[in-house]
């Protein structure tokens with residue numbers, strides 16, 4: 001008699017579990033991997049592809065390859081200053097620690113300035129480039145090239161599905 005009541009109850013619990021699991025799986029698949037829902041831009045790092053080797057501020061000769069670092073400027077304010085790159089050749093990678101652009105920043109003109117860190121003299125300005133983050137949303141490229149004068153940078157972008 002007992003199993004007559006217990007069995008349908010267990011079967012119902014199993015069905016409920018499968019239903020909940022399916023709902024969670026759908027949520028995970030659509031919620032986590034729907035890249036079209038991403039309304040922000042993350043720049044993990046910058047690859048410096050090219051720069052003017054005769055940049056104006058390079059007043060001290062024989063300093064060797066510059067100690068490159070980047071400043072992210074939003075609305076004319078310095079919003080982020082990176083660590084100095086370890087790279088001593090091109091392309092030189094500068095870590096941007098997954099810098100996030102979201103909200104109104106997405107449609108602003110962002111300026112990235114590249115400098116040489118000098119110990120004995122003041123830092124040298126090497127070059128700069130501008131871009132608007134929302135321009136990258138359509139293509140969803142892992143790598144976006146931006147240029148300013150002799151300066152050429154590849155921005156390494158991060159997307160939700162880990163592409």
Ligand SMILES: [Ca+2]
Pocket residue numbers: 057058059060063066116117118124
């Ligand atoms: Ca220098």
Ligand SMILES: [Ca+2]
Pocket residue numbers: 063065066067116117118119
């Ligand atoms: Ca230097």
Ligand SMILES: [Ca+2]
Pocket residue numbers: 057059060118121122123124
């Ligand atoms: Ca200097």
